[in-house]
Amino acid sequence: MVHPGIIAAAIVVALGLAPAAQAQANPELDEIRQQIKELKDSYESRIQALEKRLKDAEDAAAKAQTTATQAQSAAAQTQASAPPAPPEPPQASQQGSPNAFNPAISMILNGTYANFSQDPAKASVTGFLSNANTSDALGPRGFSLGESEVTLSSNVDHLFYGQATFAFEPDNTFSLEEAFAQTTSLGYGLTIKGGRFFSAIGYENSVHPHAWDFVDPSLVQRVFLGDNYADDGVQVSWIAPLPVFVEIGGGVGRGLNPPGSDRDKNGVGAGTLFAHVGDDIGTGGSYRVGVSMLRTSTDGTGTSIADIDDRTGTTNRFVGDTQLYGVDFVYKWAPEGNPKYQNFKLVGEWFQQRRSGDLIFDETGALGIGPTPEAFMLKQFGWYLQGVYQFHPEWRVGLRYDQLEEGSWNAGPVASANGVVKPDFTPRRYSAMVDWNPSEFSRLRLQFNQDKSQIGLTDNQVFLQYIFSLGTHGAHKF
């Protein structure tokens, strides 16, 4: 063991205050000198090491702060062997700020220039009872602002997630598109959603307009469901514990919107059921197929039968039930499953709508017949198929084909005799679009439609649209 006195001496030596030791020919002293020298060397090297570590740590700290300039900094090169800085707690940049709990906010701005060769205000799909407040609105000619959407979303607490989407219409009206809360912690694959939300029926229905691949919705969506069929109610969905995606769900609601109408009564106004199956096909492809159903009823308000009115020159009203059955599929493909550079998306939907109830013919007595309620049944179909190909990170092209079938009409004798008959016509539409996406947050689109959904008319439509997304990076569903 080294004597404490020797250590004291060594420290004095190491600090550079060494007194001139009197050298004497003494083997014991030589040994002590040797020990002191060793200690001195050892301390010096340790101090050097400590100094180096301190400098490295300082460099590392400085580097972490200057992010932009650090790459060019030659000084940064000195710390390749710097020991890792100790882990810090996760960064909380806005500690103590009252804004820290603000919900995520995103905003969609969009606008369109449209050119129609026929009058868009008079557009109605021949033979189809459409949903007046949303679907027949093809939008004005010329320049127009689309609806501006603001979405707020956040976890409510450890059990619920909430989201609201406000739409500001170009005519300065306001609508609450969606406002719902959903569970996040029921487990077992169960999710319950309550409030106002786009129903999960079909595929396009629950996609917000800014995420559509075309300016306008498909014809089936337009005539059977409106832009997006939303309801106030509750929806439950369950995902099976399988390696393949299997989802089953259903909802009940007020039946507020067309094809139904709001009625002042207890109980359920509308019901939906849906099931989805999906999986990957190889490394590049994936699909989802679904079936869905909607059941609702109307007292005649909200459901326009302008088509019948126009063709007969009378005013009519339909009161009764509507059932909608749909099959949808979506297939997406990208080389190696990497959609950034190239990808392809194919979507198809088929719907059948059955309406049964009463047609109150000539409500205002225009033909002198007077209001005549008669049993009325209608069974109509429609489908579309669309493909969108992104051939460059910034460019996409798309084609869509829409077709509707007049199906079978069963009107009462008075109505039939006065022109409420199935038109001998198949509404169709051809669409082509190209869009430019300089980033994930902006899109400029040019679209051309040849719309043959009105008997005897061809409407050539040209749209130029911009869609900008501000704020939180939205995550889009499949």
Next chain:
Amino acid sequence: MRIVWTFAIALAALAGSIPAQATVSILACEPEWAALSKEVGGDKVSVYQATTALQDPHRIEARPSLIAHTRSADLLVCAGADLEVGWLPVLLQTSGNSKVQLGQPGYFMAADFVNKLEVPTAVDRAQGDVHPYGNPHVHLDPRNISRVAAALVERLGKIDAKNAAYYQARYKDFDERWTKAIAQWQARAAPLKGMKLVPYHKDEVYLINWLGMVEMMNIEPKPGIPPSAGHLSEMLAKLQAQPADVITRGAYQDPKAAEWLSEHTKIPAVMLPYTVGGTPEAKDLFSLFDDTINRLLKVRKPA
């Protein structure tokens, strides 16, 4: 209606008949975290890897298969720091799985356990698709892997307490090998110090920082924005005035821009694996760094 219920009951019965899984089911968002989960978890975990090395982790579709696997996962192991912001929220919201929600033990984000570089003081989309929490590509500094492994073994022990000792033993073994490997890599990569890189995206920042290299510029004009012809010719002029040592890109990035620049500047272009599986050589975490350093050494001119 009746058909639907029959279908539901049949499915429920089918689900019930599947034997309870003995292993911890992990959904790893990226290949590097799948590899680390396997290193630490061994045969007590089953790992589903959501993406491959050839897929851009920023731009993944919230595919039905991912929702199905999120639904059954006990633990998500992802990069975090908003790397998966375009798809992970959809998986979490639609999966109906309470175990993997934010704040639960089953929600494990690697970037939470390391010091992030490039944390912006102000964020603006004019800067491109910037990450407000800092650069999320943390795995390319192997010292970060050590930190994440230490946190992951703790988390696995929490989720699967009866196998905690097993995970600890595996972690200890891994950490020993990893620490040794880091020392070897640092020694081998010593000639790379000061090497000037032009990576495609800001996804090599941690590697560059670790090995004391220099990022001169990126092929992308802004993060997430593909280069235009104008931007490339601008880069060409800059690189001709002040040459870099190497132009790099990850396996998941478009080779065209890097090749074009390389051809016109005579600066070598190198594809780096970026993550496990990015090259045939990068089979696991160890060979990922072996191969990355090898590929850079190959084009490093003797100083």
